Amino acid sequence: MTDLAGFSDSYAEARKKFVDAARRAGAKLASYQHPDQRGPGGEALYLDVSVLGPGDASKVFIVGSGTHGIEGYPGSAAQRAWLRGRPRLPKDTAVVFLHAHNPWGFAHKTRVTEENVDLNRNFIDFSRPLPKNRGYEDLHPAIAIRDWNEEAIAGVFAGLDAYRGKVGEKAFSDAFNGGQYTREDGIFYGGTRPQWSNDAFRAAVETHVGRARKVAFMDLHTGIGPWCEHIYLCFHPEGSPARERARAWWGERAVNLQGVTHKKLATYNGTIIGAVTEMLPSAEVTCVVVVFGTRPRHEMQRASMAQRWMRFEGPRDPVLAAKVRREYEAAFYPAEPEWRRAVLAQSQEFIDRGVAGVGGS
């Protein structure tokens, strides 16, 4: 459990390790190549799929990484470690690993896609009017700072605090990170069209999971949460069978927000787990998000704004942008060995629990 060699420095390295581990485990592989984007070293970008177990299994456990690009590094290491652990599967059960939902963000070490889109706000129905987020309209002018310095950042936070005081915690969370569809240079931008990563994900789920009767999907993230711990987010309604399954398989913590430090969670638009539930209407579907905790909320909000600044203002000041980037990367992909060891140890346990839960009768 202490083999940290699975943690990579580049997308290409992570992909190679994942594919090698899947091959050695005897999994079948499929890949979806991004048609027109490349990594920073010119490397091709893919959503990779490994299927361990029967291709026509009626029970499937999906574990996905890299919905938020850079957050895929630890997710990839967790997937690789599990594949290397000589996994044994229950009857009629397959484990499908989706590697790098957003490979552009993974390769470029950012949460967003090539269009500054938060993929986890992009799974909306684009044939309908886009969701409105008037609260974000209020916040955007303050968030979109031109200069990145401590005084300016303190000013932004003073504005956010005043706004939170005025509208309350829930409306603040909805405004800040619920997702917005109007400011393409903003944060938590959901886009105005499906991203390639959205289409590729849907195609992969359709092809490799579409015939299953019982499905669980676990989406791996990093971010706000206790250091060296993981938290669960489960959006199935209180009292629903899906929520009870999550509780039975992963314990009380899967549904009681243990370790979650948000006073109020936003109502998120267009999440990838919501898409899985919608795509498989005739299957019994259970979805959870797992977040490996890195930093407190304040620091992660700062990181979200740093990402925006780097992309839209950073090119004017490359030296500062490089410094901001180091801080940003550490917020989503910590280098500390104790953190990485915790990711490996904890992930193997909750993946095993998922397999047992889905594979059970």
Ligand SMILES: [Zn+2]
């Ligand atoms: Zn995330």
